[in-house]
Amino acid sequence: MSHTETEILTPSTTLAPEKHVLEPERSQLGFMRPDHSRSVIMDWLTTVDHKKIGIMYGAIALFFLLVGGVEALIIRTQLAIPENDLISAQRYNQLFTMHGTTMIFLAIMPLNAAFFNFLVPLQIGARDVAFPRINSFSLWAFVAGAIVINFGWVLQALQVMGLFEASGPTAGMTDLAPAMGWFGYAPLTGTNFTGAGTDFWIMGLQILGIASLSAAMNFVVTIVNMRAPGMKMMRMPVFTWMTLVVSLLIVFAFPAITIALGQLMFDRCFGTNFFVVAGGGQPILWQHLFWIFGHPEVYILVLPAMGIISEILPVFSKKPLFGYSIVVFSGAVIGFLGFAVWSHHMFTTGLGKVATAAFSLLTMAIAVPTGVKIFNWVGTLWGGRVRFSAPMIFSLGFVWMFMMGGFSGIMHSSAPADAQQQDSYFVIAHFHYVAIGGIFLAVVAGIYFWLPKMIGKMWKGNLSTWVAIFSTVGLNVTFFPMHFLGLLGMPRRTHTYLEGFGWETYNLVCTIGAYILAFGIFLLVVDIIRCFRKGEPAGNDPWDARTLEWATSSPPKVYNFAKTPIIPARDALWEDKYGPENRKVTYMDDHGHGIHMPSQSWMPFIAALGFIPVGLGMSLMQAGIPYMGYVAIFGLLVIGFGIALWAIEGPGGYHMHPEADAA
Amino acid sequence: MSATENEEDSHGSLVINNKKLLMWLFLGSDCMFFGTLISTHLIYRKLYPESYDPLLVFDLELTSFSTFILLMSSFLMALAVSAMHKGELKSFRRNTIGVIFFGLIFLACQVYEFAHFTNEGLTLSTNTFGSTFYMMTGTHGVHVAIGVFWLLCLYFYSYSGKMDAHESAVDVEVAGLYWHFVDIVWIIIFTAVYLIEYIPGLH
Numbered sequence: 001m002s003h004t005e006t007e008i009l010t011p012s013t014t015l016a017p018e019k020h021v022l023e024p025e026r027s028q029l030g031f032m033r034p035d036h037s038r039s040v041i042m043d044w045l046t047t048v049d050h051k052k053i054g055i056m057y058g059a060i061a062l063f064f065l066l067v068g069g070v071e072a073l074i075i076r077t078q079l080a081i082p083e084n085d086l087i088s089a090q091r092y093n094q095l096f097t098m099h100g101t102t103m104i105f106l107a108i109m110p111l112n113a114a115f116f117n118f119l120v121p122l123q124i125g126a127r128d129v130a131f132p133r134i135n136s137f138s139l140w141a142f143v144a145g146a147i148v149i150n151f152g153w154v155l156q157a158l159q160v161m162g163l164f165e166a167s168g169p170t171a172g173m174t175d176l177a178p179a180m181g182w183f184g185y186a187p188l189t190g191t192n193f194t195g196a197g198t199d200f201w202i203m204g205l206q207i208l209g210i211a212s213l214s215a216a217m218n219f220v221v222t223i224v225n226m227r228a229p230g231m232k233m234m235r236m237p238v239f240t241w242m243t244l245v246v247s248l249l250i251v252f253a254f255p256a257i258t259i260a261l262g263q264l265m266f267d268r269c270f271g272t273n274f275f276v277v278a279g280g281g282q283p284i285l286w287q288h289l290f291w292i293f294g295h296p297e298v299y300i301l302v303l304p305a306m307g308i309i310s311e312i313l314p315v316f317s318k319k320p321l322f323g324y325s326i327v328v329f330s331g332a333v334i335g336f337l338g339f340a341v342w343s344h345h346m347f348t349t350g351l352g353k354v355a356t357a358a359f360s361l362l363t364m365a366i367a368v369p370t371g372v373k374i375f376n377w378v379g380t381l382w383g384g385r386v387r388f389s390a391p392m393i394f395s396l397g398f399v400w401m402f403m404m405g406g407f408s409g410i411m412h413s414s415a416p417a418d419a420q421q422q423d424s425y426f427v428i429a430h431f432h433y434v435a436i437g438g439i440f441l442a443v444v445a446g447i448y449f450w451l452p453k454m455i456g457k458m459w460k461g462n463l464s465t466w467v468a469i470f471s472t473v474g475l476n477v478t479f480f481p482m483h484f485l486g487l488l489g490m491p492r493r494t495h496t497y498l499e500g501f502g503w504e505t506y507n508l509v510c511t512i513g514a515y516i517l518a519f520g521i522f523l524l525v526v527d528i529i530r531c532f533r534k535g536e537p538a539g540n541d542p543w544d545a546r547t548l549e550w551a552t553s554s555p556p557k558v559y560n561f562a563k564t565p566i567i568p569a570r571d572a573l574w575e576d577k578y579g580p581e582n583r584k585v586t587y588m589d590d591h592g593h594g595i596h597m598p599s600q601s602w603m604p605f606i607a608a609l610g611f612i613p614v615g616l617g618m619s620l621m622q623a624g625i626p627y628m629g630y631v632a633i634f635g636l637l638v639i640g641f642g643i644a645l646w647a648i649e650g651p652g653g654y655h656m657h658p659e660a661d662a663a
Numbered sequence: 664m665s666a667t668e669n670e671e672d673s674h675g676s677l678v679i680n681n682k683k684l685l686m687w688l689f690l691g692s693d694c695m696f697f698g699t700l701i702s703t704h705l706i707y708r709k710l711y712p713e714s715y716d717p718l719l720v721f722d723l724e725l726t727s728f729s730t731f732i733l734l735m736s737s738f739l740m741a742l743a744v745s746a747m748h749k750g751e752l753k754s755f756r757r758n759t760i761g762v763i764f765f766g767l768i769f770l771a772c773q774v775y776e777f778a779h780f781t782n783e784g785l786t787l788s789t790n791t792f793g794s795t796f797y798m799m800t801g802t803h804g805v806h807v808a809i810g811v812f813w814l815l816c817l818y819f820y821s822y823s824g825k826m827d828a829h830e831s832a833v834d835v836e837v838a839g840l841y842w843h844f845v846d847i848v849w850i851i852i853f854t855a856v857y858l859i860e861y862i863p864g865l866h
C-alpha cells in the first residue's frame with residue numbers, strides 16, 4: 001500500500017547494480033541522512049536499529065549497576081559496626097536514595113529494555129520495531145534522565161569543596177543530591193525539608209518516565225502489528241508475551257507517578273498546595289499516587305525476568321515449556337492484579353478495616369498466579385534431560401531465590417504481621433530477595449544465554465560457575481540475616497545504631513556478604529570482557545535452542561531475516577530442526593523487492609537531549625542559580641524543534657538485497 | 664506528515680494501522696493522566712467542602728459557551744477526517760480551519776477565565792482548590808493548544824502537494840482521535856468540576 005510512496009522517497013532503490021555501496025540520500029529537509037556513515041560514533045548516535053539500541057541500553061545499565069553497587073557497598077561499610085562515622089547522616093541518606101533510584105530506574109529497567117529491544121523483533125520475525133525513530137528517542141531520553149538525576153552529585157561535590165552555596169527557594173539547604181528515599185514521601189520532599197537534590201530527582205524521574213512510556217507504546221504496537229505471518233499470539237515466545245504485559249503496565253501505571261511528580265514540582269517551584277501540609281495538602285495522597293505506580297512497577301521489573309526464565313528452562317531441559325498457555329495467562333493475571341494491591345505498602349497508615357482486609361486478601365491472591373508459574377517451571381524440568389550450562393545454573397538459582405522473596409512477601413501481606421515488619425530490615429530482606437535473587441539472577445542468566453547471539457562470540461572457560469557461587473552465596477549471606485535484624489527491630493534507613501540491641505553480629509555478616517556479592521559481580525564483568533576479547537565464533541544456534549532469534553546469524557544482520565519467515569508452530573526453530581515436515585519454517589518470496597530499511601536520524605537524539613537543559617535548568621533554578629529558567633525554556637525549544645524536524649524529514653528508508661550482496 | 668514507519672514490514676496480522684494503535688495507547692495512558700488530576704481535585708474538594716466556594720468565581724454561561732464551542736469543533740473535525748478520506752482537500756482545509764478557529768476561541772475563554780479568577784483572588788497557591796483546579800484545567804488547555812498547533816501543521820502541509828490520499832488520511836484521522844479525546848475529557852471536567860457545584864445542597 002505505502003510501497004509506492006516509499007519508492008518516491010527512496011531513490012536508492014533505482015541504484016540498480018551496486019546495491020551494497022549505498023550512498024546517503026537527502027531527507028525531505030534537504031539534509032543528508034546519516035545512513036551508511038563511516039564514522040562509528042555518528043552511526044551509533046543516530047542508529048534506529050533495535051539491536052544496537054538494545055546493546056546501548058544494556059551497556060549503560062551495566063554501568064549504572066556498578067554505580068548503584070558501589071553506593072550499596074559504602075552503605076554496608078558504614079553499617080558494619082555500631083556508631084560508625086565513615087559518612088555523615090546526610091551522605092548516608094543520599095546514598096540509599098540514589099542506590100534505590102539507580103538500581104530500579106537506571107539498572108534493572110534499562111537491562112530489561114535491553115532484552116526487549118534486542119529480542120522482541122527477532123522473536124516475532126520482524127525487521128525492526130514499529131517506530132524505529134521513537135525507539136532511538138526513548139534510549140536517549142533515558143540517558144538524559146540518568147544525567148539529570150545524577151547531576152546533584154556534581155553540585156554536592158562543589159558544595160563540599162566550598163565552591164557552591166544554595167540560595168533562592170532552597171537557600172540554606174545543604175542536600176544537593178536527592179536524600180529523601182526512592183519513594184520520595186511527602187512532606188519530606190517540601191522545600192522546607194530538602195534542597196535541590198529533590199528537584200534533580202523529580203526532573204530526572206519525569207524524563208525517565210517519558211522514555212519508558214514512549215518505549216512501552218512502541219513495543220505494544222510492535223508486538224501487536226509486526227509479527228511475521230503465522231506468528232499467532234499463542235505462538236509467541238513467553239518472553240515476548242511478558243514484554244507485552246509489562247509494556248501495558250507501563251502505559252497505565254506511569255501516568256500516576258508522572259502527575260504526582262508534576263504536582264510535587266508545582267509545589268516546590270510555583271507554590272501550589274498539593275502536598276504542603278500548611279496549605280491543606282495531604283501527604284497521604286502522595287503515598288497513594290506513588291504506590292498506584294509503585295506496585296505495578298515491581299511487576300514491571302520482575303515479569304521480564306520471568307519471561308527470560310521461561311525461555312531458558314525449556315532449552316536446557318530439552319522439553320517444551322510445561323503449560324505454556326497457563327504461564328502466559330498467569331503472567332497477564334499478575335499484571336492485572338498488580339494494579340489492585342498498592343495499599344499493602346500503606347497498611348500502617350490507618351486505611352480502615354475494610355480497605356486493609358481487602359488489600360491484604362488481594363495481595364495474597366497475587367501469590368497464586370506466581371506460584372502457578374513456579375510449578376510450571378518445575379514441571380518443565382521434570383523428566384527433562386537437564387544440561388547445567390551457565391544460563392541454566394542462574395535460572396535454577398532464580399527459581400529458588402525468587403521463591404524465598406515470595407515467602408517473605410506473603411508474610412507481610414498479612415496486615416498485622418506487616419505492622420511489625422514495615423519499615424524494618426525485614427522489608428529490605430524481602431525486596432532484595434526478589435530483586436537480586438530474582439531479577440538480577442534472571443538478567444545474568446539472560447546475559448549468559450543471549451550474549452553469544454548479540455556479539456557472535458561464545459563464552460570461554462567456566463568462570464560463570466564462580467560468578468554463580470559468589471553471587472548466590474553473597475546474596476544469601478547479605479540478606480538472610482536481615483530478616484532477623486528486622487524482626488529484632490532494626491529500622492531501615494538508619495545511618496548508624498547503638499551497641500547492645502543484638503544487631504552487631506548480623507550487621508557485620510551482612511557487610512561481609514555484600515563484599516562477596518560484589519566480588520561475584522566483578523567476576524561477571526571480567527567474564528563478559530573475556531567473552532568479547534577471546535570468545536570463539538558462536539555459530540547461529542550454540543545452545544540448541546527453540547525460538548526464532550536463534551535462526552538468525554550471530555550477531556544478526558542489520559535486516560535480521562533475509563526473507564520474512566512464515567511461522568508454522570510455537571517453538572518455531574525447534575520444530576524446524578526436529579519437527580515433522582509440515583512444521584518447517586518457510587520463507588516468503590520478496591519478488592526481488594529486497595528489504596526495506598528505515599533511515600537513521602539525528603532528530604530523536606536532538607529532541608531527547610533537549611531534556612537535559614530542561615531538567616538541569618529547573619533544578620538549578622531551585623538552587624538559586626540565575627537565568628536557569630531560560631535554560632529550561634531553551635531546552636523545551638530544542639525538544640519542540642527536534643520533533644518538528646523529525647516529522648518533516650520523513651522516515652526515508654532504503655532497500656537492501658542480501659542475496660545480491662552475497663553474490 | 665511522516666509516512667508510517669516500517670509499515671510495509673508488518674504482515675498478516677495487521678488489523679489496525681500502527682499510528683492509530685499508537686494513538687489509542689497514548690489516549691489510554693492519557694485517561695490515567697486526567698483520571699489522576701480529576702480525582703485529586705474531587706478528593707480535595709470533598710475533604711474541604713467549606714474552604715472555598717467556587718460559585719464566587721464560576722461563570723456558567725461562559726463555560727457552557729466554551730464547552731459548546733469545543734463540541735462543535737469535534738463535529739468539524741469529523742467532517743475534516745471524512746473529507747480527507749474522500750480526498751477532498753478543499754473541504755478538508757475548510758473544516759480544519761474551523762476546528763482551529765473554535766479551538767482558539769476555547770483557549771481564549773480559558774485565558775479570560777484564568778485572568779478573571781486570578782483577579783478575584785484565586786491563584787495556584789491560594790488553597791488546594793486553586794492548586795487542583797488550575798493544574799487540571801491547565802493541563803487540558805495545554806492539550807488543546809497542542810492540538811491546535813498540530814492541526815495548523817496539517818493545514819499548511821496540505822498546501823505542500825505531498826499529501827497522498829492513503830497515508831495522509833491516516834495522519835488526519837490520528838489527529839482527529841486526539842482532538843475528540845480532548846473534547847471528551849473536557850465534557851467530563853465540565854460535569855465533574857463545574858456543573859456539580861450547582862447541585863443545591865451538595866456541600
Ligand code: HEM
Pocket residue numbers: 183298299301302344345363364366367370405406407409410412413418421422423427430431434435
Ligand atoms: C509473591 C509476591 C509478592 C508479595 C506478596 C509482596 C508483598 C509485599 C508487601 C506486602 C510489601 C510491603 C512491606 C512493607 O512495607 O511493610 C512489599 C514491599 C516491597 N516489595 Fe513485594 N511482594 C511480592 C513480590 C515482589 C516483587 C516481585 C518485587 C519486585 C521487585 C517486590 C518488591 C517490593 C519492594 C521494592 C517493596 C518495598 C517497598 C518499600 O520500600 O517499603 N515485591 N511487598
Ligand SMILES: [Cu+2]
Pocket residue numbers: 294295298341342344345
Ligand atoms: Cu507492592
